[in-house]
Amino acid sequence: MNNKLSILFGLSLMLLTSCSSGYTIKGKLAGNELDGQQVMIINLATDEAVDSGLVESNSFLIKGTVEEPAVCAALIGNKFSYFVLENARIALDMEKSFNASATPxxxxxxxxxxxxxxxxxxxxxxxxxxxxxxxxxxxxxxxxxxxxxxxxxxxxxxxxxxxxxxxxxxxxxxxxxxxxxxxxxxxxxxxxxxxxxxxxxxxxxxxxxTAEGMPFVDFTVTNAQGTQSLSDYVGKGRYVLVDFWASWCGPCLLETPNIVELYEKYHKKGLDILGVAVWDKPEDTQKKIEELGLPWPQIIDAQRIPTDIYGIQGIPHIILFGPDGTIVARNLRGEAMKAKIAEVMGAK
Known part of the structure; x- marks a missing residue:
């Protein structure tokens, strides 16, 4: 009798363990217009899809396991809802932008x-x-x-x-x-x-x-043009405005007319411009350079090499280097960039 009880207890424990070892997401929508479409679960930290499920009869059920909890968003159509994905039972109302759970x-x-x-x-x-x-x-x-x-x-x-x-x-x-x-x-x-x-x-x-006042840190990129280094352009006795950009970056392209204006006004007075294309396909970079008719040199296909070295988390990121390579100013944009260039070129 005791052996049978022990077996039954062990089976029950196994069932309970198996039910709680993963997550179960039960979601609902207000209508059935999204039936047949996939709900995507996106990790907000990595921007990667971690799971998905099919909407049927204005609801969905997703089961799985996660090694570590993560702040996620459920996305379908124009609807989204934030929640914490963890190995627990999770209820999502897709009409709400956030769904709380009872866990800590x-x-x-x-x-x-x-x-x-x-x-x-x-x-x-x-x-x-x-x-x-x-x-x-x-x-x-x-x-x-x-x-x-x-x-x-x-x-x-x-x-x-x-x-x-x-x-x-x-x-x-x-x-x-x-x-x-x-x-x-x-x-x-x-x-x-x-x-x-x-x-x-x-x-x-x-x-x-690589803060303002520090000497520049060199980097080298090997691409279709050969091998290029920042030191090929910086620390040569002239001010250099370095634009870290990408062809797909809207804010980067909004700064281009400002940089063109500075190039035309100050290049003959001692200001050089250098473009460094990051996080971009080289063919897209080259196409955009030709489309815009940019006259200054470019380091293409740099990817994460310079952004890791200079701690750049977003683009455009524009840095002004002094004639000896000292970092004069970082994260320059718009009118503030024009004012800074006017200041240093006027003092030269």
């Missing part, structure tokens, strides 16, 4: 998401009340500091889990390199080993070694 991680992400949403709503309301010429100052003086405090507060509460990873990524948009390094060093080992947080940490260290 779910509650932590709910707190972060709610705070972000409240800040966005108050920001949009305030911007609607301001004149256009007042909006930029409000954003820089009020919104960015508040966003930075919010991200750091939730990072400090989640120093060793996926919510902390998400908060650190948010924090990286507002914090300076030393603050990001300090935040990383306070993390638990699990979060320190996370590829995304480690990438931000390494880029932050790179930004410190």
């Amino acid at each position: 991680l779910g509650k932590s992400f709910e707190a972060l998401y709610t705070a972000m949403n409240q800040l966005n709503e108050s920001t949009n309301q305030k911007l609607g009340e301001l004149a256009p010429e007042e909006q930029q100052a409000y954003y820089e003086n009020e919104v960015i500091p508040a966003s930075k405090v919010l991200a750091k507060e939730h990072l400090d509460k989640n120093l060793d889990n996926t919510v902390g990873e998400f908060a650190y990524m948010l924090y990286s948009s507002f914090a300076d390199p030393q603050e990001l390094i300090d935040a990383y060093e306070a993390m638990g080992d699990n979060l320190k080993d996370n590829p995304q947080t480690l990438r931000i940490y390494q880029k932050s260290k790179s930004m410190l070694t």
Whole structure:
């Protein structure tokens, strides 16, 4: 009798274990217009699809396992919903932009998401009340500091889990390199080993070694044109404005007329321009160069080599190097870039 009870108990335990060893996502939609389409589950940190499921009768069921929890989004059509993917039962209402769960991680992400949403709503309301010429100052003086405090507060509460990873990524948009390094060093080992947080940490260290006032750090790229190095152009006795860009990058192309204007005004006075094409297909880069008729030299197919060295997380990123190769200014754009060039060329 005892043996039978032991066997039954063991079988029950196995069944319970097998039911709780993975995740089960049950989702619903308001109507059936999306029946037959796939719901994609996207990891927000890596931007990679981790699972998918078919919508039938305005609902879907997705089962699987995940090694580590992750902040994800369920996407179908023009609908999306954020949630924490973990080995648990997860209910998603695709009419909501966020679905909370009763797990500790779910509650932590709910707190972060709610705070972000409240800040966005108050920001949009305030911007609607301001004149256009007042909006930029409000954003820089009020919104960015508040966003930075919010991200750091939730990072400090989640120093060793996926919510902390998400908060650190948010924090990286507002914090300076030393603050990001300090935040990383306070993390638990699990979060320190996370590829995304480690990438931000390494880029932050790179930004410190390539900050304004530091000497340039050389890099070499081998492409169809041969071997090209930054030192072929920088540190040769002239100011050099280096534009890290890509053919698909809209904001990069918006800066092109500004750079053309600077080239035409200052090139004969001692300013060189260098384009460095990153994260792009070389044939697309070459086509765009010819289309725009860019007259300055280009280092093509550089990919991640220079952006890793200089800690560049987004493009365009424009750096001004002095005649001796010293980094004069970073992340120059628009009118601020024109003013900086006018300042140094006027002082030369």
